[in-house]
Amino acid sequence: MARPTSKDVARTAGVSQAAVSLVLGDKWRGRVSETTAERVREAARDLGYRPNLAARNLRLGSTRTALLVVPALTNDFFARVYTGAARIAAAHDFGVVLYPSPDGIGPAKDPFASARSALDGVIASSMAAGALADIRGGADLPLVMLDSDPADPAAAAHVNVDLADGMRQMTTHLLELGHRRFLHLAAAVDSWTFSVRADAIAQALRSAPDATLHTEPAPLSVHGARAAAERALTGPGPRPTAVICDDDIIAAGACKGVRRLGLRIPEDISVAGFDDLALSTAVDPELTTIRLPAEQVGERGMQALLHVLEGKEPENDALPVELVVRDSTAPPAA
Structure with missing residues (x-):
């Protein structure tokens, strides 16, 4: 059976081929009536007509x-x-x-x-x-x-998205909980998006002169982030009470690292992620994070x-x- 053409649609609907082109190209408003447009659409459905997009695109150079x-x-x-x-x-x-x-x-x-x-x-x-x-x-x-x-x-x-505001919201949330010793597990990737996150954390902490911040680079993997968290949390000086992670994958690794050190989340250390990936509700406890649209x-x-x-x-x-x-x-x- 031959494939129906726009000419067949026009004949069935009782309109011109130009009208068919306008309706099926969604350019009919103000040029043909709603009744005519519906008649064309109905004829196309009944005939099983599909525009030849390849031919049209060739004509349009697109x-x-x-x-x-x-x-x-x-x-x-x-x-x-x-x-x-x-x-x-x-x-x-x-x-x-x-x-x-x-x-x-x-x-x-x-x-x-x-x-x-x-x-x-x-x-x-x-x-x-x-x-x-x-x-x-x-x-x-x-x-x-x-x-x-x-x-x-x-x-x-x-x-x-407003990345800087996201990190400001997260840092402010932790400050309001009473945290002053922070660890930032920063993605070990040289990109604009992660630079913005790091700058926003540092800026937000300026509102708390007694706050301290240690930044530790972390690979974008659970295993790599776990090792980075363990390294930072066992370093010299007072242990951080809050870990801010550049994304939820790093945060999942941080949670594993905290537990391997015999510590509890959030009783001993709070852990926060970023992105609100599906992973954020798969870990236990579920992650506080920043939801991106x-x-x-x-x-x-x-x-x-x-x-x-x-x-x-x-x-x-x-x-x-x-x-x-x-x-x-x-x-x-x-």
Whole structure:
């Protein structure tokens, strides 16, 4: 059986092919009536008609495809970013290809023979614009950066969450509980997102002159973070009473390290995470953390790319974050 065409839809609905194109391209408002639009949609459904997107895209010189580049798939933050981006893309007849960079935040290799001919734009999360040079082919493809340095001029748009406010909220929460000796398990990754977190902790602690802060680099893994926590907690000087971690994976490792030293959470040491990953409620006690609106980041990123492609100005205000207090933090022992 031959595949139905737009001409068949027009004949069945009793309208012109131009009207079919307007309705199925969602450009009918103000040009054809609601009754006509519904008649066209009904005819298309009855006939099983599907637009030939490949032919249309060839005519328009567009693939209607975006590439989302992430450092890894082991962190469910990026999975939720993809979910949000794909939701907006689908509503605009776009596709999103998810590409975990083999070198993490390092230079990302072009996954296609030529990304410029296969994509309309690139969205990258938690990376630097320079790491996307091979994929973009210079500056040919529009680039939207998520969770990245807003001062980077190579990006056409930036979408960020208020990381600094998140760390301020967390540090203030621990200060109000009475903590004054802090350990910061800082991600051993040279990136803008983790630099912002470190600066925010230091700034927040300036409000408490009697507070002390020790920073210990930690790999982004449970095993590596456990070793870093044990190393810091057995070092010289008074033991910290609160551990602030750059993400929940590091916090899970910190919890293991605390227990291996025979200490209790939160009775002896409070442990706080960041990101509110699924892991944060899988550990015992559940982690106090900062919830990031990951799906909204993905949605805003895809919307920004669509705006750039249409020549519009994308939104650039930082998305708010939320302190989630659970059982891993409490006042320090007397």
